[in-house]
Amino acid sequence: MxxxxxxxxxxxxxxxxxxxxxxxxxxxxxxxxxxGFEALKEDPQFLSEFHQALHQINGRPTAxxxxxxxxxxxxxxxxxxxxxGLNHTGAHKINxxxxxxxxxxxxxxxxxxxETGAGQHGYATAAVCARFGLECTVYMGKKxxxxxxxxxxWMELLGATVVAVEDGSQTLNDxxxxxxxxxxxxxxxxxxLGSAVGPHPYPAMNTFFxxxxxxxxxxxxxxxTGRLPNACVACVGGGSNAMGxxxxxxxxxEVRLIGVEAGGHGKQPGEHAAKLLDxxxxxxxxxxxxxxxxxxxxxxxxxxxxxxxxxxxxxxxLAWLADAGRVEFERASDEAALAAVQRLAREEGLIPALxxxxxxxxxxxxxxxxxxADVVVINASGRxxxxxxxxxxxxxxxxxxxxxxxxxxxQSQKAFAV
Amino acid sequence: xxxxxxxxxVMGYPSLAESLRSAEQYIASGCRILELQIxxxxxxxxxPVITQACREAVEREQTRVEDCLDLLATxxxxxxxxxxxxxxxxxxxxxxxxxxxxxxLLSLGVKHLxxxxxxxxxxxxxxxxxxxxxxxxAANVGEERLARLIDMDFDFYYLMSDFKITGSxxxxxxxxxxxxxxxxxxxxxxxxxxxxxxxxxxxxxxxAQHADVAxxxxxxxxxxxxxxxxxxxxxxxxxxxx
Ligand SMILES: Cc1ncc(COP(=O)(O)O)c(C=O)c1O
Numbered sequence: 001m002x003x004x005x006x007x008x009x010x011x012x013x014x015x016x017x018x019x020x021x022x023x024x025x026x027x028x029x030x031x032x033x034x035x036g037f038e039a040l041k042e043d044p045q046f047l048s049e050f051h052q053a054l055h056q057i058n059g060r061p062t063a064x065x066x067x068x069x070x071x072x073x074x075x076x077x078x079x080x081x082x083x084x085g086l087n088h089t090g091a092h093k094i095n096x097x098x099x100x101x102x103x104x105x106x107x108x109x110x111x112x113x114x115e116t117g118a119g120q121h122g123y124a125t126a127a128v129c130a131r132f133g134l135e136c137t138v139y140m141g142k143k144x145x146x147x148x149x150x151x152x153x154w155m156e157l158l159g160a161t162v163v164a165v166e167d168g169s170q171t172l173n174d175x176x177x178x179x180x181x182x183x184x185x186x187x188x189x190x191x192x193l194g195s196a197v198g199p200h201p202y203p204a205m206n207t208f209f210x211x212x213x214x215x216x217x218x219x220x221x222x223x224x225t226g227r228l229p230n231a232c233v234a235c236v237g238g239g240s241n242a243m244g245x246x247x248x249x250x251x252x253x254e255v256r257l258i259g260v261e262a263g264g265h266g267k268q269p270g271e272h273a274a275k276l277l278d279x280x281x282x283x284x285x286x287x288x289x290x291x292x293x294x295x296x297x298x299x300x301x302x303x304x305x306x307x308x309x310x311x312x313x314x315x316x317x318l319a320w321l322a323d324a325g326r327v328e329f330e331r332a333s334d335e336a337a338l339a340a341v342q343r344l345a346r347e348e349g350l351i352p353a354l355x356x357x358x359x360x361x362x363x364x365x366x367x368x369x370x371x372x373a374d375v376v377v378i379n380a381s382g383r384x385x386x387x388x389x390x391x392x393x394x395x396x397x398x399x400x401x402x403x404x405x406x407x408x409x410x411q412s413q414k415a416f417a418v
Numbered sequence: 419x420x421x422x423x424x425x426x427x428v429m430g431y432p433s434l435a436e437s438l439r440s441a442e443q444y445i446a447s448g449c450r451i452l453e454l455q456i457x458x459x460x461x462x463x464x465x466p467v468i469t470q471a472c473r474e475a476v477e478r479e480q481t482r483v484e485d486c487l488d489l490l491a492t493x494x495x496x497x498x499x500x501x502x503x504x505x506x507x508x509x510x511x512x513x514x515x516x517x518x519x520x521x522x523l524l525s526l527g528v529k530h531l532x533x534x535x536x537x538x539x540x541x542x543x544x545x546x547x548x549x550x551x552x553x554x555x556a557a558n559v560g561e562e563r564l565a566r567l568i569d570m571d572f573d574f575y576y577l578m579s580d581f582k583i584t585g586s587x588x589x590x591x592x593x594x595x596x597x598x599x600x601x602x603x604x605x606x607x608x609x610x611x612x613x614x615x616x617x618x619x620x621x622x623x624x625x626a627q628h629a630d631v632a633x634x635x636x637x638x639x640x641x642x643x644x645x646x647x648x649x650x651x652x653x654x655x656x657x658x659x660x
Binding site: 019020021022023024025027028031167168173177180181184185186187282283284285286288291293295296297298299 | 458459460462463465469473476482483508509510511512513514534535536537538540542553554555556558559560563578581582583586
């Protein structure tokens with residue numbers, strides 16, 4: 001089956017999944033976006049503008065890096081990572097932000113709305129908005145606002161308005177809903193959505209803007225190893241980094257594609273965010289896909305140490321590829337992700353985002369079952385600086401508290417000095 | 419004659435029994451149409467008042483679709499002639515089974531269903547056999563789209579007063595006049611309701627100049643919360659179109 005062509009020509013349906021389940025008030029904006037995207041997809045001038053921006057702003061192509069020490073220690077497959085953390089603003093998200101912002105400009109939009117979980121999509125959106133002269137409002141669940149604080153600061157420095165959403169579980173799902181509500185009230189704004197989820201055209205559009213990741217992996221892997229990978233491994237929140245990595249390999253049946261979901265701290269509802277493994281089909285936030293939900297069709301809360309994976313839904317394209325058996329799904333726990341961060345730091349000098357660490361955690365297990373003749377590529381979707389306060393609390397809680405005390409003390413001394 | 423009011427409530431909020439009591443109060447005070455919402459954990463197009471009511475109905479009261487149908491059956495038995503419309507987000511009725519849900523509504527004398535996140539012409543909507551969906555339109559609906567909807571022969575159109583979520587401050591978007599004119603010409607027998615943010619008799623009066631029904635939701639939930647539901651109903655329903 002020609003998976004790639006099907007996705008590009010899909011008009012929003014991937015098998016039964018996808019669609020455009022939104023209030024009528026949003027249809028004009030989505031139709032305008034669909035038509036705009038259809039035109040851009042094949043417009044050589046746009047494509048060269050897009051790739052030039054990826055190069056000039058992001059420094060693409062990003063590095064393809066062997067992990068010799070960890071590979072040797074495991075004694076199985078040869079591991080490589082695709083370092084999307086080297087993108088400007090620190091994650092793959094900016095690839096689709098540049099694409100969507102260029103589209104927004106073409107449509108004459110002045111104001112951008114975005115949601116963010118880990119803050120990476122919001123940070124990237126804020127940066128491209130500043131660069132392209134667009135007004136920017138980012139919605140972020142209050143819990144994520146607190147745990148990904150460094151990114152809040154960067155967004156604000158870039159001139160974006162960051163709204164901490166106090167609804168519900170105060171995570172990504174609530175941010176998405178708040179962004180949709182803003183859009184209903186301001187349907188001439190452009191909603192710059194941050195993953196391969198949502199109504200048509202977002203899943204296909206963000207996949208299109210992210211597919212450069214897999215295209216680079218193909219040529220980098222071939223020139224370094226003389227072959228295609230045995231397996232590509234990516235973490236899955238909504239699915240944008242996974243689709244970016246997988247797309248180019250979908251029709252190479254010999255390349256295993258593995259998505260790793262957030263196993264959180266348990267298998268009970270509310271303790272994880274493994275929607276393809278534990279969810280059921282449903283229709284929510286504009287699209288038909290798998291969602292974590294109860295038997296009555298109410299959406300469940302999720303949990304993950306990584307804000308970017310802490311979400312109830314998943315790309316309808318991945319739902320379709322899961323049903324077709326083309327993409328396999330696994331889970332990695334909070335604990336395994338934290339351990340992977342520490343191991344990469346110590347043994348390879350790399351600090352991945354907690355989201356990406358889920359892919360590493362599973363890839364280490366997988367590598368152990370393979371041989372040194374095998375090649376496994378991991379998508380390091382982002383770098384780990386944003387997780388400062390989460391990882392530091394796990395690895396050096398005393399030092400974090402001491403630093404906090406120092407700041408407070410310093411502040412009160414200053415107060416006395418005045 | 420009183421101007422027709424469509425009065426909304428969330429089933430299961432603050433409890434099933436109390437929502438039944440509110441519905442009976444709505445009917446007693448002369449609300450022409452009841453709009454009964456099935457609560458959903460994440461109502462994506464509602465404001466804070468309805469969102470909170472939904473959350474409590476789902477989380478605290480554990481309201482199931484079956485419970486809502488039971489409540490509807492009780493109402494139907496007591497008020498065989500009362501016009502009732504159901505409202506739900508897609509996922510709850512999708513999970514229940516669209517065909518089964520449609521059959522249950524029809525057997526309880528309910529023909530109209532409002533599903534804010536289900537475009538009325540989506541393939542999935544066709545599974546709601548025998549049900550007449552109510553399009554929820556705003557002032558930005560395109561000419562072509564509107565013509566297509568009018569061709570589909572709906573008999574009730576729900577217009578959003580302005581670009582906002584439920585429970586916002588009331589205002590009437592000037593472009594709605596265009597939408598109303600097109601519906602009046604294309605579907606002269608269809609009724610038009612306007613809702614979102616209506617909370618005072620003055621606003622009902624404004625709506626009465628353009629539409630056939632004023633739809634009131636958040637304001638009634640708030641009145642119920644503050645213990646003055648009957649006064650609020652009286653002032654809203656009691657307004658006479660002269
Ligand atoms: C670094 C990083 N990786 C992965 C994700 C998960 O999103 P997606 O599955 O769309 O790639 C996020 C989301 O915030 C992220 O910041």
